[in-house]
Amino acid sequence: MNGLTAFLGSVPGYLNDWCVTIFLICVSFVLTFTPAWIRWYNMRKTINKIPGMDFRNPFMGNTSLVIQLKEARTIDNINLLLFQVTCGFAHLFHEERIYRFWNGIRPSVAFFKPETIEVILRSSTVLEKSTEYSFLHPWLGSGLLTSFGSKWRKRRKLLTPAFHFRILEDFIPVFNEQSQILVEKLRQAQSEKWVDIIKYVTLCTLDIICESAMGIRMCTQENTESPYLKSLYEVGEMFVCRMIRPWLWPTILFSISSYGRRFNKSLAELHNFTRTVILNRKAQILMSRASGKEQDGTIENKLKRRQALLDLMITHHLSDPSLTLEDIREEVDTFMFEGHDTTAMGISWTLYLIGLDSFVQKKIQDELDSIFGNDTERSITIEDIKNMKYMDCALKEGLRIFPSVPFIGRTLREDIIVNGYCLPQGTTCFLNIYMLHRNPEVFPNPEIYDPDRFLPEHVTGRHPYAYLPFSAGPRNCIGQKFAMMEEKVVIANILRNFKVTSLDPRDKIKMDAELVLRPKQGLRLRIEPRVRE
Numbered sequence: 001m002n003g004l005t006a007f008l009g010s011v012p013g014y015l016n017d018w019c020v021t022i023f024l025i026c027v028s029f030v031l032t033f034t035p036a037w038i039r040w041y042n043m044r045k046t047i048n049k050i051p052g053m054d055f056r057n058p059f060m061g062n063t064s065l066v067i068q069l070k071e072a073r074t075i076d077n078i079n080l081l082l083f084q085v086t087c088g089f090a091h092l093f094h095e096e097r098i099y100r101f102w103n104g105i106r107p108s109v110a111f112f113k114p115e116t117i118e119v120i121l122r123s124s125t126v127l128e129k130s131t132e133y134s135f136l137h138p139w140l141g142s143g144l145l146t147s148f149g150s151k152w153r154k155r156r157k158l159l160t161p162a163f164h165f166r167i168l169e170d171f172i173p174v175f176n177e178q179s180q181i182l183v184e185k186l187r188q189a190q191s192e193k194w195v196d197i198i199k200y201v202t203l204c205t206l207d208i209i210c211e212s213a214m215g216i217r218m219c220t221q222e223n224t225e226s227p228y229l230k231s232l233y234e235v236g237e238m239f240v241c242r243m244i245r246p247w248l249w250p251t252i253l254f255s256i257s258s259y260g261r262r263f264n265k266s267l268a269e270l271h272n273f274t275r276t277v278i279l280n281r282k283a284q285i286l287m288s289r290a291s292g293k294e295q296d297g298t299i300e301n302k303l304k305r306r307q308a309l310l311d312l313m314i315t316h317h318l319s320d321p322s323l324t325l326e327d328i329r330e331e332v333d334t335f336m337f338e339g340h341d342t343t344a345m346g347i348s349w350t351l352y353l354i355g356l357d358s359f360v361q362k363k364i365q366d367e368l369d370s371i372f373g374n375d376t377e378r379s380i381t382i383e384d385i386k387n388m389k390y391m392d393c394a395l396k397e398g399l400r401i402f403p404s405v406p407f408i409g410r411t412l413r414e415d416i417i418v419n420g421y422c423l424p425q426g427t428t429c430f431l432n433i434y435m436l437h438r439n440p441e442v443f444p445n446p447e448i449y450d451p452d453r454f455l456p457e458h459v460t461g462r463h464p465y466a467y468l469p470f471s472a473g474p475r476n477c478i479g480q481k482f483a484m485m486e487e488k489v490v491i492a493n494i495l496r497n498f499k500v501t502s503l504d505p506r507d508k509i510k511m512d513a514e515l516v517l518r519p520k521q522g523l524r525l526r527i528e529p530r531v532r533e
Helices: 002-010 013-047 063-067 075-092 114-121 131-140 149-163 165-169 172-188 197-214 227-243 251-256 258-291 299-306 308-319 325-356 358-372 382-387 389-401 480-497
Strands: 098-103 106-111 407-411 416-418 421-423 428-432 498-502 511-513 517-519 524-529
Touching (some): 106 114, 114 416, 114 428, 131 258, 131 325, 131 407, 149 165, 165 480, 172 197, 172 480, 197 227, 197 308, 197 325, 197 480, 227 325, 258 308, 258 325, 308 325, 325 389, 325 480, 325 498, 325 517, 358 382, 358 389, 358 480, 389 480, 480 498
Parallel strands (some): 106 428
Antiparallel strands (some): 098 106, 407 428, 416 421, 498 524, 511 517
C-alpha cells in the first residue's frame, strides 16, 4: 500500500485522478461480473455432465460449427442447417434421451422422447417461454402466448370459456362459408398447371380467424391487396429476419436497421387496426346495453356468439377495468398470429401428403361420399365432423409428420432433475416435437404416411406424450379443438370437389423450421375436378 501511495504521489495530479478513476472502474467491473461469472461457471460444470456438444464460442455457441459447413452459404440455409443438425443429434444421443448444446453462453438441453418431454410439459412451474419468444413482445405484448406466472394463469382462466365446445359449434358456418370461397378460388385455378396450396389456404384461414376472433369480415380471399394482410405478412417476415440474424437481436440495432423500420411501420398499422375494431365493438356493446334490447334469439345474439373471444374480453373489461383495452389488443393479436398460420400449414401439409397417396385420398373421399353422397354444396355440420373417422386419422398423421409447431422452448427458473441429470436454473429447454413424432419405438417406419396409426386399436396404450401437435400440460394449445374442426371442414370441402396431386416428392421438399414449420418453396399441387365412379 505504501508503494502504491508513493507511486501515486510521484505522478502529476491530473494523471493521479485518472489512475484512481480507472482503478475504481476496474474494481466495480470485477465486483459486478465476478459473481455472474462464478454462477455461469458452476452452471457450465453442472450442464457438462449431460451428454452433448462442448462449449466453443461465447458469441455463437455451437452455431459456429454449422456456419463453417459449405452448405451454409446464406443466412436462410444456416437456419435450416441448425434445425437439421439439432435433429441429427437426437439420433446420436438416442440412448441418453436428452443432450446439451450452447446458444452463445446460454446452455440448452434438447428433449425428444416422451418420458423426458413429459417432465417439462407436466410441470406447473416450468411455464416460462424461452428467450426467443421475447422478439414477439413488440407485436403480441405479454399475451397468452408469451406471458407466464400469475398473469398467464389469469388470462388462461379468462379465455378458456371462449373455446367451449358449444361456442365452437357456432363457428362452423364460418368454416363452411370461407372454405366454399376457397373451393371456388381453386376451381378458377384448375386451368393452371399447379397451384401453391399454401397461398390459397392461408388466405382462407386468415378470413376464418378474423371473423371468429374479431367478428369482422376481412375478405382477404377476394382482396389479396388488403392493407391489413400486407402489414401482417410484413411483420411476420421481419420477425423471422430478426430471429435468424443474431446481430439484430439487440433491440437498438434492430430498430435502426431497414428490417426494424419496416417492422415498426407495419406493426403500427396492425395495432391501430386491432384497436379500432375493439373500440367499435365496445361501443356497440355499450349502445346495446343502454337501449335495453333483449338479444336472445336475435341476429345480434348470433353475431355476439360468433364474437365469443372478443366479446368475452370486452364484457370482462367493462366489469373489471384491470383488464385494459391494450390487454385485449394483445390477446386479439395473439390469436390472429397463432390462429391462421398454424392451421394453414396443418391443412396444407396434410393435403400435400394426401396428394402423394392415391389410396389414402380415395379412402377419405369414400368416407365423405358415405356422409354427403354426391352433394358437394351441403354445409358440414357438427355431426358430419364426428363421422369423419378416417379423415381424423389422416389429419392427425399429417400433423405427426409435419407438426405446425416443430419445437417448443421453455426457460428454467429453478433446478430440475430429468432422466437422472440436473438441469440448472437458467437452462433453455428445447422440446423437439419434430423428432418426438419420429420416434421409431412409438411409430415404426416413422417417415411413412400411414393414417392407420391413429385408429383406436393402435392408439390404445401409446404414451400420452408421444404425440404433441398442440403441446400438452398446463400450457397446451387453448384452440386445438377449434383448429381440428376448422382443418377437417376445409380439407373435406376441398376433397368433396377435387382430386389433388402433389407434384414434388418428399425428398425434394426443403423445410424452414421457424416458429411454424413450412417449406421453403411452397407446396405444388395439381387441382382437378373430381370424377366419381
